[in-house]
Amino acid sequence: MNAKKIFSLLLALFGEALIVFCFLHFGKNVQTEILILNIIVSTIIYCLVFVDFIFPWVNLKDKSQKQIGSIGLRWFFTFFYLILAIGVMVIFNTVKPIHFTNQIIIHGILFFLVLLGLFLAFSSSDKVREVYIEEKQNRDRIDEMKKATKELQLKIDAMNNIQSDIITRINELQEDLKYLSPSNSSAAFELENQFVNEMRSLTDCFFDNPLNYEKILSNIKNCERTYKERKQVFSN
Structure with a gap:
């Protein structure tokens, strides 16, 4: 005291x-x-x-x-x-x-x-x-999405000869996440976890030698599709 x-x-x-x-x-x-x-x-x-x-x-x-x-x-x-x-x-x-x-x-x-x-x-x-x-838990899940995307950006920045369209699409995803609103629905929770897992799978692709660009582009499409689906989900 x-x-x-x-x-x-x-x-x-x-x-x-x-x-x-x-x-x-x-x-x-x-x-x-x-x-x-x-x-x-x-x-x-x-x-x-x-x-x-x-x-x-x-x-x-x-x-x-x-x-x-x-x-x-x-x-x-x-x-x-x-x-x-x-x-x-x-x-x-x-x-x-x-x-x-x-x-x-x-x-x-x-x-x-x-x-x-x-x-x-x-x-x-x-x-x-x-x-x-x-509300904090809802914001934390979105922060986790941003964090996973940021880790990929840092990985790409440390590499050379990455196609410019790949860099552009990753940067656009990170920018789009800034405008994603938190949601308390179970659907949003599942999509947010799915996005993080897909983004980490995409990051793992950049550890391959040589890089498999077909696999990278496929994973980018998965992330973009999941983000669009999550964007359509709002709070209950």
Whole structure:
């Protein structure tokens, strides 16, 4: 735990101590059980507000930024609970006092609602992360296609006397891949894997001595055909 978190934790404990002291000092005429209930509710409110200073909801190191997708939902329920809980303490302790048991029931309902809100916020965060992981996997497969094509380009660049039309067609394939959109369909997944395998087979052709240009051209056609088929596939 770094110095910042230690200081934040000490600050939180000091704030909690102030809350308890204030209730004990100004609530001397309040029934003991109601006083304890008010301290507990105030502590819950305090923790919900202060927790972000110790454990920030948004993690900047998380590339998915899953918390951002649910932060509005979380704070809505937090402030909803904060306003109603404070209102219940003020109204039912001063303006219109009610029995201790009734206060417990009301605060229990409110606490259940805030827990429900936090559950929904966490569920929303998980959904955001799932979408991010799926999109990343879709982009990674296209990156793998580009990588396989780039490896072939580097292989050809290191060789001499390669026919210019072959170089042109490989370069065109690499350029076309820049405009290929990710897709989450199983058909796209199969075609992307097929393209990578065909591109690697094409690369292996350039290790033959002498080069078999008929085989090379056939493999280039396979790659071009697979790319065109993949280009026609979109997300579900």
